[in-house]
Amino acid sequence: DSGVTQTPKHLITATGQRVTLRCSPRSGDLSVYWYQQSLDQGLQFLIQYYNGEERAKGNILERFSAQQFPDLHSELNLSSLELGDSALYFCASSPSDRGRSYGYTFGSGTRLTVV
Amino acid sequence: AQTVTQSQPEMSVQEAETVTLSCTYDTSESDYYLFWYKQPPSRQMILVIRQEAYKQQNATENRFSVNFQKAAKSFSLKISDSQLGDAAMYFCALIQGAQKLVFGQGTRLTINP
Numbered sequence: 341d342s343g344v345t346q347t348p349k350h351l352i353t354a355t356g357q358r359v360t361l362r363c364s365p366r367s368g369d370l371s372v373y374w375y376q377q378s379l380d381q382g383l384q385f386l387i388q389y390y391n392g393e394e395r396a397k398g399n400i401l402e403r404f405s406a407q408q409f410p411d412l413h414s415e416l417n418l419s420s421l422e423l424g425d426s427a428l429y430f431c432a433s434s435p436s437d438r439g440r441s442y443g444y445t446f447g448s449g450t451r452l453t454v455v
Numbered sequence: 456a457q458t459v460t461q462s463q464p465e466m467s468v469q470e471a472e473t474v475t476l477s478c479t480y481d482t483s484e485s486d487y488y489l490f491w492y493k494q495p496p497s498r499q500m501i502l503v504i505r506q507e508a509y510k511q512q513n514a515t516e517n518r519f520s521v522n523f524q525k526a527a528k529s530f531s532l533k534i535s536d537s538q539l540g541d542a543a544m545y546f547c548a549l550i551q552g553a554q555k556l557v558f559g560q561g562t563r564l565t566i567n568p
Contacts (some may be wrong), residue, residue, distance in 0.1 A: 382558040396555060443490045444556055446500035
């Protein structure tokens with residue numbers, strides 16, 4: 341157990357629908373990162389939150405949005421889903437000042453299948 | 456911009472042998488950190504080893520070691536005495552400055568019994 345909790349583990353939904361993925365960071369970590377991993381591909385950075393505020397955006401579609409709540413958990417919202425959105429979505433967390441040097445701690449991911 | 460390249464999509468090795476996975480990177484910074492992550496069939500991302508760019512000494516973690524060539528911007532991973540449990544996708548990754556962790560495309564490692 342890495343300490344980063346993601347729910348649900350699996351999600352199957354239809355095209356055009358909206359889903360919410362949830363992440364609880366490791367205790368004490370203030371930064372949350374979302375990554376997308378398509379089939380047999382590397383991880384693509386989507387967005388980062390630090391202590392409730394958006395810090396950086398990567399290749400995140402306009403149909404996707406995220407937020408981090410006062411208790412530091414984060415949610416990634418995916419709307420108007422398309423078949424190509426099917427992927428493994430990872431959440432990762434890091435301490436406020438040491439993530440850069442110690443890397444991130446990853447959750448076990450949410451497998452999203454759009455049918 | 457920072458980029459990470461893994462030129463070997465797949466590698467295989469006999470159990471108990473040694474294998475080296477290659478990684479090259481590009482960065483404009485002098486202060487950065489390099490990582491190898493392992494992703495077994497469970498899909499969990501597991502940190503294997505890390506290297507600070509300012510340290511000349513190569514990092515080691517038990518059977519895992521790196522060959523860090525800063526001038527050549529090369530960061531290879533050596534796995535000694537390969538075990539069946541080492542079978543996984545291995546990702547090289549880089550952080551520079553305030554940027555985010557950037558991953559290579561991965562190398563799928565197969566261990567032959």
